[in-house]
Amino acid sequence: xxxxxxxxxxxxxxxxxxxxxxxxxVLGPSLSAVYYSFTDWSGxxxxxxxxxxxxxxxxGDAEFRSALWHNxxxxxxxxxxxxxxxxxxxxxxxxxxxxxxxxxVVYFLPYVVASVVTAAIWKNLLSPDVGLGATxxxxxxxxxxxxxxxxxxxxxxxxxxxxxxxxxxxxQGVNPNLYEAAALDGAGPLRQxxxxxxxxxxxxxxxxxxxxxxxxxxxxxxxxxLTQGGPAGATDVLSTLLYREAFASLRAGYASxxxxxxxxxxAVVVAAYLVIRRKRGxxx
Amino acid sequence: xxxxxxxxxxxxxxAALAPLLASCGSDTGRDLQYWAAFSDRQxxxxxxxxxxxxxxxxxxxxxTVKPTDSIDRLTQTALAAGAGPDLVQAAGPAQLGAxxxxxxxxxxxxxARRYGWESMLAPWAMAASRVGGRLLALPGDFEGMFLVxxxxxxxxxGWPVPTSRAEFEAICTEAKAKGLMPVAAGxxxxxxxxxxxxxxxxxxxxxxxxxxxxxxxxxxxxxPVFVDAISLLNDYYQRGWWGGGVxxxxxxxxxxxxxxxxxxxxxxxxxxxWATTEIGPYFGAAAGNDAxxxxxxxxxxxxxxxxxxxxxxxxxxxxxxxxxxxxDATAEYLxxxxxxxxxxxxxxxxxxxxxxxxxLTAADFPPTVDERLSRLYTWLSTPATVGYTTWTFFxxxxxxxxxxxxxxxxxGQLTVPEYLAGLDEVFRGELAAGKVPVAPAPTGxxx
Numbered sequence: 001x002x003x004x005x006x007x008x009x010x011x012x013x014x015x016x017x018x019x020x021x022x023x024x025x026v027l028g029p030s031l032s033a034v035y036y037s038f039t040d041w042s043g044x045x046x047x048x049x050x051x052x053x054x055x056x057x058x059x060g061d062a063e064f065r066s067a068l069w070h071n072x073x074x075x076x077x078x079x080x081x082x083x084x085x086x087x088x089x090x091x092x093x094x095x096x097x098x099x100x101x102x103x104x105v106v107y108f109l110p111y112v113v114a115s116v117v118t119a120a121i122w123k124n125l126l127s128p129d130v131g132l133g134a135t136x137x138x139x140x141x142x143x144x145x146x147x148x149x150x151x152x153x154x155x156x157x158x159x160x161x162x163x164x165x166x167x168x169x170x171x172q173g174v175n176p177n178l179y180e181a182a183a184l185d186g187a188g189p190l191r192q193x194x195x196x197x198x199x200x201x202x203x204x205x206x207x208x209x210x211x212x213x214x215x216x217x218x219x220x221x222x223x224x225x226l227t228q229g230g231p232a233g234a235t236d237v238l239s240t241l242l243y244r245e246a247f248a249s250l251r252a253g254y255a256s257x258x259x260x261x262x263x264x265x266x267a268v269v270v271a272a273y274l275v276i277r278r279k280r281g282x283x284x
Numbered sequence: 285x286x287x288x289x290x291x292x293x294x295x296x297x298x299a300a301l302a303p304l305l306a307s308c309g310s311d312t313g314r315d316l317q318y319w320a321a322f323s324d325r326q327x328x329x330x331x332x333x334x335x336x337x338x339x340x341x342x343x344x345x346x347x348t349v350k351p352t353d354s355i356d357r358l359t360q361t362a363l364a365a366g367a368g369p370d371l372v373q374a375a376g377p378a379q380l381g382a383x384x385x386x387x388x389x390x391x392x393x394x395x396a397r398r399y400g401w402e403s404m405l406a407p408w409a410m411a412a413s414r415v416g417g418r419l420l421a422l423p424g425d426f427e428g429m430f431l432v433x434x435x436x437x438x439x440x441x442g443w444p445v446p447t448s449r450a451e452f453e454a455i456c457t458e459a460k461a462k463g464l465m466p467v468a469a470g471x472x473x474x475x476x477x478x479x480x481x482x483x484x485x486x487x488x489x490x491x492x493x494x495x496x497x498x499x500x501x502x503x504x505x506x507x508p509v510f511v512d513a514i515s516l517l518n519d520y521y522q523r524g525w526w527g528g529g530v531x532x533x534x535x536x537x538x539x540x541x542x543x544x545x546x547x548x549x550x551x552x553x554x555x556x557x558w559a560t561t562e563i564g565p566y567f568g569a570a571a572g573n574d575a576x577x578x579x580x581x582x583x584x585x586x587x588x589x590x591x592x593x594x595x596x597x598x599x600x601x602x603x604x605x606x607x608x609x610x611x612d613a614t615a616e617y618l619x620x621x622x623x624x625x626x627x628x629x630x631x632x633x634x635x636x637x638x639x640x641x642x643x644l645t646a647a648d649f650p651p652t653v654d655e656r657l658s659r660l661y662t663w664l665s666t667p668a669t670v671g672y673t674t675w676t677f678f679x680x681x682x683x684x685x686x687x688x689x690x691x692x693x694x695x696g697q698l699t700v701p702e703y704l705a706g707l708d709e710v711f712r713g714e715l716a717a718g719k720v721p722v723a724p725a726p727t728g729x730x731x
Contacts, residue, residue, distance in 0.1 A: 045386020142531035231534035232691035249681040
């Protein structure tokens, strides 16, 4: 055996446990989910093959369309609001020297608090009986119009600090000479941000955008704890619909079809990112 | 093999590990395995003492406590793997049907004859424990619905305990005008709570006969009698009687509602027997107030509906695992759990355990019992017309659509006819697929 082949074999041997675990806990369930999406299955016992019926039903399902639309709104919100806040927060932090670490910790702290705890705290804060809702006379989580933005706001409260820290790390990799040269040419902070910072951290920016889209379509915890998809479906997203179909309606086959659609959406986003990355030659 | 020091060490280690590993297994061979979940530590300890350790049967029972919110899924997974406990707990008839279709459960008809279960347990609950003509479970516990109120609130405003729709509506109108919440209701903690009140409307406005006929597939859910019932309930919501208003309804929590009832800012609550385990901390010394609560039967909302309709449900079903190595001993333990009215009454009095549906009289209860509880369960044992709770007698998808879509009726996204047409379509599909649980005929079969 040549040294090169031996090295390759050794590499595969090291990877083998991971590949085995991955096949067991990711690939196996994924393939079974694809299979069950073509069946009428309660989640208990044998499944009955029904071909494309679940997918045909999805097309005409008003609850599915509503949940998908909420996911799209959710994604747009998270692509705009926290990304903007994260960028400007990181840029502001990159301009200061004193207390930078303190601010990083403060911004990051909500991200490490369990989502269930954060959601429970905000549920009380926004309560129409004793919280901010009572003071303002607004029922944030009971209103059809306000519930989805309210849940997104709470999720963003915990999320944007994470973006600040990641963007700040990327900004610290930007060559400081560029800022010096720009300052000598009379460029102000905003101009420097627009012409130096943003182009320099573009791969990180696009990567986080990609992850935001994927995570937005998987969002579940905040919605479930705060509203369980209510009031009257106003915050229902694909994951809460999937949960309800699988565990309340005992329609695991149909829920699998919802899950496959969610996976396909993520796959399209990842594929688009990979194409862009190859064209631009990014390392991230 | 030479007996080297290394081999001696290996053999000693293996000998020490063998019993340890054996004890980790789910089946110790000669113990009965039972998985159960409890609402609190007091209930768990009481059950272990009075219902596990006290059992002097052929085999010893090994109780494994599981989390309330995951016991169903853990049981499903174990059953699918051909394992699981000897005594299988299911969340009522709809789940029972799915387990039965998968062949996970042992038919109990022979044991029923041997132990006389048919005459021991309530006929409505036994009927709902059958799948395809075979008895596949016993009703582990049962639930009933009633009206809860604070006597001081009614007395302060000069209101009677309502026994008719007219009295109820008059009080609600007056209470709303005074800024009170007529009916303490909300689904922030439990979205499915909406079905409690749909159950009330269906059984007390449309009536048990109409519901039974619909469950048999003879009357469509779009029938005017159901349109009237759902429209009436929707009207109550639109008047702000349920939870104080539609928006508030979606954010009202159970602790807040119990507290409102105790404070006199809410007048009534339409709830089930499970509420008796939750309501205590909000009234009296435990809450630092002098408030009390009491209950009354629910009343008819339409002429022609019987005055006494008991809205009954099976909280949990108990079956024997088809893979059990000890089915006879499991049946013996099942009989122990279900029999003896005095044991059931003690469980209510001492640990707020929901009883099996055996007939209870006041004499069955110990002298220490809360009089309201003995009165409640004695009432639920009286012969009366069965009311069909949606979570026991409706198939799973119909039930889920029933409460998720009713929320859309009260928010104006669906009209009542649209709601019922959708419900009827889903129900027809489940009826054709044989997924509708068995329902007893309504008249006079509560006992």
